[in-house]
Amino acid sequence: MVVAAARALTGRTxxxxxxxxxxxxxxxxxxxxxxxxxxxxxxxxxxxxxxxLPLSIGDGELAETADAVVSVPEVFNYWLQPGRxxxxxxxxxxxxxxxxxxxxxxxxxxxxxEVRLPGxxxxxxxxxxxxxxxxxxxxxxxxxxxxIDFVTSVGYGSxxxxxxxxxLRGRGPxxxxxxxxxxxxxxxxxxxxxxxxxxxxxxxxxxxxTGWPLSVGELTETAPPTPAELAVLRELEGGTR
Amino acid sequence: xxxxxxxxxxxALVRDGDTVALEGFTHLIPVAAAHxxxxxxxxxxxxxxxxxxxxxxxxxxxxxxxxxxxxxxGNPGVGSLHRLRDAVEHGWPHPLEIEEHSHAGMANRYVAxxxxxxxxxLRGYRGTDxxxxxxxxAAVRCPFTGEELTAVxxxxxxxxxxxxxxxxxxxxxxxxxxxxxxKEAVLSARRSLITVEEVVESLAPQPGAVxxxxxxxxxxxxxxxxxxxxxxxxxxxxxxxxxREWDAISRSRSRFTEWLGTL
Numbered sequence: 001m002v003v004a005a006a007r008a009l010t011g012r013t014x015x016x017x018x019x020x021x022x023x024x025x026x027x028x029x030x031x032x033x034x035x036x037x038x039x040x041x042x043x044x045x046x047x048x049x050x051x052x053l054p055l056s057i058g059d060g061e062l063a064e065t066a067d068a069v070v071s072v073p074e075v076f077n078y079w080l081q082p083g084r085x086x087x088x089x090x091x092x093x094x095x096x097x098x099x100x101x102x103x104x105x106x107x108x109x110x111x112x113x114e115v116r117l118p119g120x121x122x123x124x125x126x127x128x129x130x131x132x133x134x135x136x137x138x139x140x141x142x143x144x145x146x147x148i149d150f151v152t153s154v155g156y157g158s159x160x161x162x163x164x165x166x167x168l169r170g171r172g173p174x175x176x177x178x179x180x181x182x183x184x185x186x187x188x189x190x191x192x193x194x195x196x197x198x199x200x201x202x203x204x205x206x207x208x209x210t211g212w213p214l215s216v217g218e219l220t221e222t223a224p225p226t227p228a229e230l231a232v233l234r235e236l237e238g239g240t241r
Numbered sequence: 242x243x244x245x246x247x248x249x250x251x252x253a254l255v256r257d258g259d260t261v262a263l264e265g266f267t268h269l270i271p272v273a274a275a276h277x278x279x280x281x282x283x284x285x286x287x288x289x290x291x292x293x294x295x296x297x298x299x300x301x302x303x304x305x306x307x308x309x310x311x312x313x314x315g316n317p318g319v320g321s322l323h324r325l326r327d328a329v330e331h332g333w334p335h336p337l338e339i340e341e342h343s344h345a346g347m348a349n350r351y352v353a354x355x356x357x358x359x360x361x362x363l364r365g366y367r368g369t370d371x372x373x374x375x376x377x378x379a380a381v382r383c384p385f386t387g388e389e390l391t392a393v394x395x396x397x398x399x400x401x402x403x404x405x406x407x408x409x410x411x412x413x414x415x416x417x418x419x420x421x422x423x424k425e426a427v428l429s430a431r432r433s434l435i436t437v438e439e440v441v442e443s444l445a446p447q448p449g450a451v452x453x454x455x456x457x458x459x460x461x462x463x464x465x466x467x468x469x470x471x472x473x474x475x476x477x478x479x480x481x482x483x484x485r486e487w488d489a490i491s492r493s494r495s496r497f498t499e500w501l502g503t504l
Contacts, residue, residue: 019318042344043266043419055481056317058267060474063418069449072266072291072422073352076345081364104341110374111339116329118321120343121292121313125365154368166368167389 001179002028002233003225004198005089005136008175014038015087016080016126019057021136022089024236027053031232040085042122044070053236076122080129083169088130093117094148095137097191097212098162099155099173101127102148110150120152127153128168139178145211156190180206181222186215193217199224242412242455247462250434251277254459255286259399260310262289262351262430263296266421267317268474271404272296273467274436276504279303289398291347291422295470295487298322301337302497308338310396312347319484323491333494341375346393350377351422353395354429360392367391401430404468405453406475408437409444412455417447418474424451427458436464438476 005025009015010033017026017039027050030037039048043058047067054062063069070079079085092101103123107114127133133155137143155173156162163172172190176183182196193215194206199222207214225233245253255261255278263271275296278286287308288297295316300306302324314325328337342350349361362381366372367389381392403423405416414435416423427433435458444452466473470483490500 043268043421045419054318055484056267056479058317058419058421058471060268060418060472060478063268063474069419071420071424071451072344073348073425076348077352077363081345104370110370113330116314116326118315119311119313119341120369120371122344124343124369124371125345125363128364128367151368151370157368162368167364168367169364 003229004222005177008134009034012087014085016040016085016130017089027236028233044072044075083129086131088126088133090123091136094145096148100151101153102150104150104152106149123153130170132171133173135173135176139180139209141211160190196220196222198222242458243460245460245462247277247464250460250462251281254400254432254434258285260287261400262398262426263402264423264426268419269404269468270471271402271436273464274402291344298324301325301328303501304334310340312342312344319488348422350393350396351425351429354397355425359395362390362392365391396429398430400432401426402434404436406473407439407441408461412461414453415444415450417450420451432459434460436462436467438465438473
């Protein structure tokens with residue numbers, strides 16, 4: 001999944017990165033096939049070149065290796081909002097067929113939820129303003145649901161034309177990378193369809209892991225991770241203390 | 242500006258029922274000041290912060306907070322804030338009201354507050370469910386283009402508390418590295434307390450530093466390692482092990498209460 005996400009950054013120029021899988025994937029890409037990729041962290045580190053994976057988005061390593069360190073209001077207002085950043089990398093606890101994301105609450109009432117999640121953070125504006133969004137989410141019926149419990153960040157809303165109506169200027173999610181394969185939005189309906197499976201994964205497995213009737217597009221199989229990709233990934237992951 | 246001891250500064254500036262912003266975006270988190278607020282038994286606080294992390298988890302678990310105004314509440318790089326979750330999900334130690342925004346929204350609320358404006362404006366929130374639940378944001382039309390944007394109410398905390406690397410003897414404060422939203426927090430607040438690693442004769446220039454002149458700061462308290470377990474660039478690193486340890490401490494009420502007793 002991380003390798004597939006790193007590959008998705010081939011040829012990209014800049015990436016807004018959150019901590020966790022997105023950060024691992026973006027750093028892997030920078031080590032392998034995208035050495036010029038500009039990593040932008042919401043803590044204000046622009047062009048960070050960490051030698052090890054940061055545990056948090058505010059690690060000193062990020063500030064020390066960045067081209068520029070700016071304030072948090074500046075990173076959102078001057079850098080993200082005008083659409084200067086090409087790719088936004090996001091994850092979520094729940095996602096629906098239109099790539100809308102929930103990172104706020106699960107179950108119960110908003111004020112008294114069954115599970116209180118961390119909340120929005122930078123995600124709503126990353127989802128709105130990055131020129132494209134790539135999602136990385138583990139796929140199972142709890143995460144890929146018919147209806148998300150809270151819309152924290154907008155993908156394609158309720159379908160075609162909704163982003164334009166809402167004035168969201170980025171394209172929206174162009175790719176969802178999961179532990180089973182890759183989903184991409186249908187150009188007409190905006191609904192996510194399976195377009196790629198990882199080695200050893202059957203289409204039926206992916207359907208079972210999806211909470212809506214999953215459509216399947218023209219299907220390819222993910223090339224297995226190369227020894228070089230795995231070696232760099234292990235080195236990166238081994239470096240976080 | 243007055244140079245004070247930490248306990249004296251908290252006693253003078255932070256009162257029951259206040260709206261308090263302890264800011265720090267992963268770096269320079271004013272942990273020692275937060276612990277002093279807990280020790281002095283402050284109650285009914287409205288806690289404001291973009292990224293409430295383990296220090297707000299501690300204050301919420303200790304019963305200091307009535308309300309939380311925030312954008313992202315997690316243990317960065319580790320997982321959930323168990324005390325925050327317990328307060329929201331089960332009302333322990335008492336119910337916690339929440340007012341929830343995005344990072345961009347919170348940042349613009351501080352900027353508006355620091356600028357003496359009633360609201361900030363941004364492209365944000367449209368299409369999200371935050372619109373339905375958060376009273377401090379509203380749609381606004383651009384008077385020039387007619388475009389619909391989002392207005393967010395200014396934040397003007399009663400008191401802002403931040404940690405900085407150093408101050409000079411006159412109380413001018415200097416911080417550098419990731420400086421987050423601390424300048425805006427101090428300038429938006431009615432009163433401010435800044436803890437510093439050290440007081441020096443004069444401030445040598447630092448690349449990318451923010452300087453807060455003494456006349457916008459209420460009080461400065463010297464507090465070496467006052468940001469631990471977060472970090473102070475140029476002084477000490479982040480103690481990642483404690484962030485992981487906090488996950489275990491905060492999971493159960495009894496283990497947390499035991500920890501609170503050692504504070």
